[in-house]
Amino acid sequence: MSITIALAGNPNSGKTTLFNALTGSNQFVGNWPGVTVEKKEGKLKGHKDIKIMDLPGIYSLSPYTLEEVVARNYLIQKRPDAIINIVDGTNLERNLYLTTQIIELGIPVIMAINMMDIVAKNGDKINIKKLSIELGCEIVEISALKGTGIQSAVELAVAMANSKRINLPVHRFDQIIEKELDKIKGMLPNNITEEQKRFYAIKLFERDDKISELIGKIPDVESIVTKIEEKFDDDAESIITNERYQFITSIIDDCYKRNSREQLSISDKIDRIITNRWLALPIFAIIMYTVYYISVSTVGTWATDWANDGVFGDGWSLFGIAIPSIPSLIEGLLISLGTAEWLNGLVLDGIVAGVGAVLGFVPQMLVLFFFLAILESCGYMARVAFIMDRIFRKFGLSGKSFIPMLIGTGCGVPGIMASRTIENDRDRKMTIMTTTFIPCGAKLPIIALIAGALFNGASWVAPVAYFIGIGAIVISGIILKKTKLFAGEPAPFVMELPAYHMPTLLNVLRSMWERGWSFIKKAGTIIMISTILVWFTSYFGFVDGKFMMLEDTQLDQSILASVGNAIAWLFTPLGWGDWKAAVAAITGLVAKENVVGTFGILYGFTEVAEDGVEIWGTLALSYTQIAAFSFLIFNLLCAPCFAAIGAIKREMNNGKWTAFAIIYQTVFAYLIAFCIYQIGNAVITKTFTIATIIAIIVIIGFIYLIVRPYKESKKHDVGFDNVVTSK
The missing domain is CATH 1.10.287.1770 (Helix Hairpins)
Structure with a gap:
């Protein structure tokens, strides 16, 4: 007989860590509300008939945010066979509020008091036997991180589920x-x-x-x-x-x-500096600059050069043994099989060139994800949300809006979904619209491409791209909050800051690999299909009225060139009005990594990569630095990939709001890229044109929208068709 056990508890209590330990799953473990925004299902290791459900963290069964609604609705409607209530032993009093409600559900409940190792370290003592009698439920001491006591907890839950033994509430009101x-x-x-x-x-x-x-x-x-x-x-x-x-x-x-402690804890001492009113932002800027510098300009660059020059270039050696590159191995295989010319072109110039150009950046991404996982696991990123609340609140958003953006540094989809932690509907919609401005992992290859090809691997490009994303969010927050659609006070932000702790290597590597593997899977599916389509439309076209396969010198006559030339004029004011860049930007809507894959096909990166010094040469000759930077900013800020657009549609739950979000992002990106190129080009070339004047007018318009007084924000709420999003 199948048994379902639900894991329920407060945010940061250790539910997902326990879920991973019980199921062997690799769900991401974070230390802020909203990491688990939907229920996650897994099988108990060694028991296919026992399902484990990881519910979003909630503080009570009186829900205010969407993830709390998900958790409560599951408990009262699906009614699992048993509940393991995970309780943070270091914050017992706060956690017990939810416990008193769960016991009233009429479902077998086992309380698992987590972090007992920290409780003991602090010198605190919990009388488990007496607490069990007072609450009327079985209690097990565990440490989800170290794996102690978790087997006893799940065995007890299974036993109670089989016996249908209900915990009758022992507490009574007045x-x-x-x-x-x-x-x-x-x-x-x-x-x-x-x-x-x-x-x-x-x-x-x-x-x-x-x-x-x-x-x-x-x-x-x-x-x-x-x-x-x-x-x-x-x-x-x-x-x-x-x-x-x-x-x-x-x-x-x-x-x-409790052990009486008058001295400040180590976390409190660190926070006096890390969250200091004046030092917090400079420290954050330095940390993020260092992370991107190491990821893109030092260790990450070395690893990516090895991948491009060795694995996808001339080959590499291991312990003195020469190992041929992937393109040369595949080319040799195709020659030995005697395959047709078009198939050789499809495999080498299409799949290998496109997917290889993207996969070459995997080492940089893994380095970035490694450092981000450390910052998240140790507790620093939770402080960043607290720090940013001071800033965001002045611009119409709360620190809760920054949490989805932090999660979105890995992928925009879970970042958008994490907006469910925001109970205010207007703030949630605005957060969904701006979350993808933060560069996600899929945009890192674009940053590395532009930095390497046009800026000689300059260390400032990646951090500047990150902070431009934050700036875009701030500007959007100010502008949108002064409209009828988003008027009102920002939602209050209450968040418990977890104590600093050394992250475990296993969790860091797991987080890094999960994010990296997601990228690699995309390269093997969506990106490969996209590169095949790009190759076909690039190497086939009409010549003298005949449809035929083209030579490398005839790409300007291809189907893709015809499409690109039809839309290239739109991007001419941005400095990159040639058909190749235009097509790359459009294919980026399928998956942002496609931008690099498309360039890989159109500029023949695999052929150029055989000479490592010239890998970026073709691109560098095609665009000026200011045009390339404009291209980078447009692709960072414009409408996200199809998967993220789907997440926006799902979370907005309204077609008009989804369309508004996509149009706003694209228009905003276009205007910012336009101003960057026109003003930058005017300064560099010392020539002013009508376009320069228009760019100045656009900037003045932005300044006006930012500084104009609040008028509509004091009035009633207005929305598309007065729609209130619900789940």
């Missing part, structure tokens, strides 16, 4: 409240079990509309609640919340003994 709750329980429909009735009665008492949607309105409840509110002189939800915390406080005093 006698008057309990009396009224009994009345509400008597009004509930018969399809709700006795074990569930207490939970539903409490939710109805708290005027939880979502519960009313599930079981229908019960008119008599309103009079009961109103009478209690008048008696206690408070709203119903606050009354219940206060009652819960009184119960928690009463048992904490007896069950949790």
Whole structure:
């Protein structure tokens, strides 16, 4: 018989770490809310009939954000066979609020107190036996990170699921409240079990509309609640919340003994510098510059040069043994098979040239992901969200908006999905629209391409691209917040900062590999299909009225050239109005890595790569530095790849909002790239044209939109068709 066990707990309590340990899955483990934005399913190692569900972190079963809705709806509608409630032992009192609610669900519950190794290290003591009696549920001590106690927890959960043993709530509210709750329980429909009735009665008492949607309105409840509110002189939800915390406080005093610590912890001492009002931003800038410098200009460059010059170039040696390159191996194989000329061209000039040009940047990406994983695991990136809240709040966003952007540095899709942590609908929409401005892993090859080809591998290109992304978010926040669509105060940002700790090598490598492998899989599927299409349309066309395969010198007559020439004029004001660059930008909509793959085919990188010194030569002769920088910025800021657009559509839940987001991103990118090229070219060449004047007017327009006073923001909310996104 199949058994389903749900993992539920507060954010940062260790659910995903426990999920990985139980299932062997490689879900990303972070230390801010929203890393798990949907429920994740896996099989218990060695037991195909036991499913483990990793639910998003929630603080209570009274949800305000979308990921809290996902977690609660699963628990009350799908009703797993058992729940393992993961509790952070270092923050026991806060975590127990959710526990008191979970026990009321009428589902077998096991509490797993996590981080017990840290509790012991701090000199604190938890009386597990007494706490178990007070709460009325079984308790197991675990350390998800070290793997201790987790087997006992899951075995106990399986045993309780098989026995159907329900934890009956042992805590009771005020006698008057309990009396009224009994009345509400008597009004509930018969399809709700006795074990569930207490939970539903409490939710109805708290005027939880979502519960009313599930079981229908019960008119008599309103009079009961109103009478209690008048008696206690408070709203119903606050009354219940206060009652819960009184119960928690009463048992904490007896069950949790803290070691008195008057000195500041190491984390507190570090935070005095890291989160300092004046030092925080410079430190963040230095750290990110260093990360990108190492990833793109030193270690990453060495590794990428080895890949381009060796694996995809002249070949390489291992312990003195000469190993041929992939292109030469494939070419030799094709010659030995005597394949047709068009097939040779497809494989060598299409697949190998396109995919090889992209895969050559994998080493740089792995280095970047390695350092980002360290920053995330040690707790620093959580501080960055706190730091950015001070800035973002001034521009209409909260620190919660920066969390999706941090996640988006790996891939824009989970970054967009992480916007579910934002309860304010306007702020969430604006975050979705701007999250992809931050360079994701797929855009790193474009950055490395431009930096290497046009700027001699300059170390400043990658960090500048990163901070331009942040600048685009800030400017967009200021401009959009002053419109009717996004008016209003930013959502409050409350976040617990985890203690600093040394990241485990396994988790860092796992995070790095998962992100890198996602990129490699894309290169083997979407990018390969795209490069085949690009090759076909590049090497076939009409000559003298006949459709035929073209020579390298005839590419200007290809199908792709015809398409590119038809749209190239759009990008002429941006400095790169030739058909090759135009086509590369368009193919980037399928997957951003396609920009490099397309150049790989059109400029024959694999042939040029045989002479390592000249690998970027063709590109460098085709564009000026300012035009190349304009190309880079446009591709970083314009509409994201199809996968990310799909995520925007899913999270917006509205076609008009999706279209608005894509149009805004593309127009914004076009205007920024236009201003960069026209002003930069005017300064370099000392010539001013009508386009220069237009660029100055655009800049003045941006400045006006930024500094103009708030007018509409004080008025009522307005949206497309007054749509409120829901899940």
